[in-house]
Amino acid sequence: MxxxxxxxxxxxxxxxxxxxxxxxxxxxxxxxxxxxxxxxxxxxxxxxxxxxxxxxxxxxxxxxxxxxxxxxxxxxxxxxxxxxxxxxxxxxxxxxxxxxxxxxxxxxxxxxxxxxxxxxxxxxxxxxxxxxxxxxxxxxxxxxxxxxxxxxxxxxxxxxxxxxxxxxxxxxxxxxxxxxxxxxxxxxxxxxxxxxxxxxxxxxARLRAEQAQQLAREAIAREMHDVLAHRLTLLSVHAGALEFRPDAPREEVARAAGVIRESAHEALQDLREIIGVLRAGEPDEAGRPQPTLAALDALVAESREAGTKVTLLMRVTEPAAVPASVGRTAYRIAQEGLTNARKHAPGTEVTVSVTGAPGEGLTVCVRNPAPEGEVPPVPGSGQGLIGLTERATLAGGRLEHGPREDGGFGVRAWLPWG
Structure with missing residues (x-):
């Protein structure tokens, strides 16, 4: 009534x-x-x-x-x-x-x-x-x-x-x-x-709609952190390198400036898309495609172009059969691991390994040794790994991270692949 x-x-x-x-x-x-x-x-x-x-x-x-x-x-x-x-x-x-x-x-x-x-x-x-x-x-x-x-x-x-x-x-x-x-x-x-x-x-029904909208906004916020942290870290690392090495060769300065310009452009574009989704009040399901496991090669190539030494070990049986949600989570874990390595261990070689098969699950490991010399301080909120842990848990898996015996740092995640 x-x-x-x-x-x-x-x-x-x-x-x-x-x-x-x-x-x-x-x-x-x-x-x-x-x-x-x-x-x-x-x-x-x-x-x-x-x-x-x-x-x-x-x-x-x-x-x-x-x-x-x-x-x-x-x-x-x-x-x-x-x-x-x-x-x-x-x-x-x-x-x-x-x-x-x-x-x-x-x-x-x-x-x-x-x-x-x-x-x-x-x-x-x-x-x-x-x-x-x-x-x-x-x-x-x-x-x-x-x-x-x-x-x-x-x-x-x-x-x-x-x-x-x-x-x-x-x-x-x-x-x-x-x-x-x-x-x-x-x-x-x-x-x-x-x-x-x-x-x-x-x-x-109204509360469920509000909860769904809140969950969508939280998902957008996580995507915002994952995407923008990667871009802005490149800006911070290369701007810090230019600040600490004003006498660097001209070619290296030009390459760093190019990375800064491209990363700033990409970050601005991502921010515009995310703000547009927030203003619309609903997730952009038909917008730009979300990254999956197949985009991991492009992520590693981008990191290499930015000056990070990355070794990718891909040992996945039937990689095309990996579910999109599992592949997207694996991509975000690798992206956050590379971002943290660039911030806290610049100049080190980062190893990204992905192994798994149907029925066994997908294991993603990102490791880097301890950096040599003093590392310029890079601001960070420490929420990235917390968000990754939550993301892996919501996917039905688990994530572990922490210092290694050799002084480096490692991130290891297991995701279910039924």
Whole structure:
């Protein structure tokens, strides 16, 4: 019975707005708490007025039928007048049934002993009690009223019916009225339950969408780190080399400047693509292709052109059969390993080995020896290896990294290849 607007606030749908008069005011207020004035009872709908008037007529008809059966021969004149006046007041009290259902039902118990014409109003009161209050109220008040029915007909016998038949008919009629009211209440509770279930489903769907968007943004952030760290490290390493060796040969300076320019251009291009995806609010599935294991040769060639000595050992059975997700993870591990080697061990020879076969998994190792001499400080956040560990774990594998016995550093990862 509700929809979610852009601001996330539940609002009643337009179909409900147009048919509000068809629902009881209590149900309208439950479905749309803003329908009534703050601090006041909800206004009666057209349906409420029709139902109230119909029940008032039912109480009047029952009262007239009861009054017609009472004659001066079997009822004293004073009691007859009192009975009719009390019955008329009871019928008028039917209009208060929505505001005080419990009080009206309780009042009808002694009123029923004084006035036979108030029987219809009593039935309406018990019906209202069953509709608007839980069963514990109906059980106690209705039970007391039913228990007093034999006493009533013993004190005031029905001239047209035997005692047992009158008691049985009255108890059966009261039970049917109360059962009808409980059925109406259960239908309203079912409608509210369905509304609440729809609300929870809408809320859960919105939360799942937000979670999916957050996961997509986190994936983009990891890609941003993996891509930009590789590019910017080249900038930092070669700019540091130019700073520490201002007397380097002209060819070496020109090559370093070319690497800086190309890396800056690539980093800027990657940043533009990633920012574009973030602004769009969804991952670019159809954008530039993601690297796989086949792109590892190009990565090694790029590192060699940047001046890093790299040895690639590829011992993979059926490399074309490596799943794209596994190959992409292996590529990112090798890329981060080469990036860290350039930052913290420049001038050393880095060994990248990839081995594996279907059913055995894919093992990626990146090792470098200890650097010679003092290494210029290169800023780093230390989040790269943490991200790689998380990436490998999410892929179902594991990753280990740390210093080696010879003073170097190594990264070893195993990825499942079913």
């Amino acid at each position: 509700s929809t979610v607007k852009d601001d996330g606030i539940l609002q009643p749908p337009s179909a409900f707005e147009g048919r509000r008069w068809l629902f009881p005011s209590a149900l309208v207020h439950a479905l749309d708490p803003d329908a009534g004035r703050p601090g006041r009872r909800p206004r009666r709908t057209l349906r409420d007025w029709l139902v109230d008037f119909s029940l008032f007529l039912v109480a009047v008809v029952f009262g007239l039928a009861a009054a017609d059966s009472m004659t001066p021969e079997n009822t004293p004149q004073t009691l007859l007048v009192v009975d009719q006046w009390v019955g008329a007041l009871a019928c008028a009290a039917v209009w208060l049934r929505r505001r005080w259902p419990v009080g009206l039902a309780l009042a009808m118990i002694p009123v029923g002993f004084l006035s036979n014409t108030a029987g219809g109003a009593g039935l309406v009161a018990f019906f209202t009690l069953a509709v608007h209050r839980p069963f514990r109220y109906v059980g106690w008040i209705g039970g007391i009223s039913m228990a007093l029915v034999p006493l009533f007909f013993w004190l005031r016998p029905e001239p047209t019916l035997p005692y047992v038949a009158a008691v049985a008919f009255t108890v059966l009629l009261g039970a049917n009225v109360i059962g009808w009211g409980m059925l109406v209440r259960s239908k309203r509770q079912l409608m509210l339950s369905l509304r609440d279930r729809a609300q929870r489903a809408e809320t859960e």
